[in-house]
Amino acid sequence: MDLPLPTLIALAGVAFIAGVVDAIAGGGGLITLPALLAAGLDPHFALGTNKGQSVFGSFASVFRFMRAGLINRARAKVTFPLGALGAFAGAALLLVVDRTVLRPLVLVLLVAAGAFVAIKRPGNTPAGPAPARPLLIGGIIALTIGAYDGFFGPGTGTFLIIAYVTLLKESLPNATADAKVVNFASNLATVTLLGLAGKVVWAISLPMAVGQFLGGLVGAQLAIKRGAPLIRGVVLTVVACLVAKLGWDLFHP
Numbered sequence: 253m254d255l256p257l258p259t260l261i262a263l264a265g266v267a268f269i270a271g272v273v274d275a276i277a278g279g280g281g282l283i284t285l286p287a288l289l290a291a292g293l294d295p296h297f298a299l300g301t302n303k304g305q306s307v308f309g310s311f312a313s314v315f316r317f318m319r320a321g322l323i324n325r326a327r328a329k330v331t332f333p334l335g336a337l338g339a340f341a342g343a344a345l346l347l348v349v350d351r352t353v354l355r356p357l358v359l360v361l362l363v364a365a366g367a368f369v370a371i372k373r374p375g376n377t378p379a380g381p382a383p384a385r386p387l388l389i390g391g392i393i394a395l396t397i398g399a400y401d402g403f404f405g406p407g408t409g410t411f412l413i414i415a416y417v418t419l420l421k422e423s424l425p426n427a428t429a430d431a432k433v434v435n436f437a438s439n440l441a442t443v444t445l446l447g448l449a450g451k452v453v454w455a456i457s458l459p460m461a462v463g464q465f466l467g468g469l470v471g472a473q474l475a476i477k478r479g480a481p482l483i484r485g486v487v488l489t490v491v492a493c494l495v496a497k498l499g500w501d502l503f504h505p
Contacts, residue, residue, distance in 0.1 A: 255456060259291055263456065264463035271309035271467020275316075276428065276475045276483055278409015278435065279490035280306060280467075282497065284460070293453065300451030303443040305460035310436035312468030317429035320476045324426070328433045330387050331394035335437030338398025343445050351404045355502050359495060362407050365414045366491035375480040380421040389419050394434045401438040402445075407494050409435055410487055424480040432472075 255263075266287040274280025281302055288298040317323050372379075383389055393415045401408040412431035416422045422430065446452055475483055 255291060260456065260459045263287055263291060264459045267305055267309070267460035267463030268467040268470075270306075271312070271464040271469075272471035272474070273467075273486060273490065274306065274309055274409065274464075275313040275432070275468045275471025277413070277486040277490045278407070278431070279494060280309060280464075281405065282490070282493050284464075288456070291456075293456070296451055297453055300443075300446035300449070301453045301457045301460075303439060303446055304452040304454060304457030305464050307436065307439040307443050308461035309464030309468035310432055310439050312465045313432040313472045314436050316469050316472035317432060317476070320429075320472075322426050322429035322476065323433060324390075324430055327387060327390045327430065330391045331430070331434050332437045334391050334394040335398035335401075335434035336441040338395040338400075339402035339438035339441035340445065342399035342402025342404075343442055344402075345399070346403050349403075354404050355498055358404065358407060359498050359502065362410070362491050362495050362498070365407070365410055366488055366495070368414060368418070369484055369487050369491070373480075373484065374417045374424045374427070376423050376425060378421050378423050378426075379417055382421050383419065386420055390416075390430075393419065394437070398434055398438040398441075401435070402442050406498060407491075408438065410490060410494070413483075413487065424483050425475060428475055428483055429472075 267284055270280035270283035273283065284306065285298060285302050288301055289295065293301060314323070318325075393412070397408060397411050397415065400411070409431055412434055413424070413427045416427035416430050417424060420427075443452065
């Protein structure tokens with residue numbers, strides 16, 4: 253599918269904005285997926301093309317957070333492969349289960365996540381003493397939420413951040429950085445499957461990938477410099493948008 257050059261440039265600009273948002277709090281797909289649908293892509297190709305470009309943004313975020321020393325490298329050696337494995341499993345499960353059954357549950361979980369961020373206000377320092385077996389807990393988080401991303405997806409970045417803060421007692425900036433490792437792994441696994449299935453329109457995805465990559469770098473830099481207050485604000489905004497979208501989809505299928 254070929255799109256006019258002005259449309260491709262507009263989509264790359266949208267991808268840049270999405271990359272900034274996604275690096276800070278997740279939820280970039282809320283911006284890029286509707287844009288791809290508005291450009292005329294079939295829903296299946298829109299989903300695949302969206303993953304094809306978003307993987308570059310998550311890679312850029314991981315790169316920037318790693319340079320800043322915010323990523324737990326020992327944990328990443330466990331969470332990255334398990335996040336990818338979970339996404340493969342979730343994508344396979346999608347073939348046999350109707351994913352719409354998850355929508356009401358995800359709505360409740362997103363509201364709970366938003367309430368946690370608003371009330372508990374996790375900050376720039378760890379939320380408490382680390383658990384006894386952080387690698388095991390981190391691996392379970394990566395496998396479970398990676399599977400969710402491969403199967404359904406909305407809110408993945410937010411759920412990862414909240415899981416790292418509540419279960420691993422990380423600070424909000426560290427949780428955001430470590431969450432991007434799993435997010436990148438699940439994106440990479442999913443785009444591999446969709447690419448092999450021919451569902452990625454690379455002529456559209458690659459120009460958007462440039463915007464996503466640059467946006468991911470900018471968003472990660474903002475998260476590093478502005479810390480918890482910025483992340484909290486963006487997380488709450490993303491949660492509100494996700495709740496509105498999923499609520500609309502639930503009552504207007």
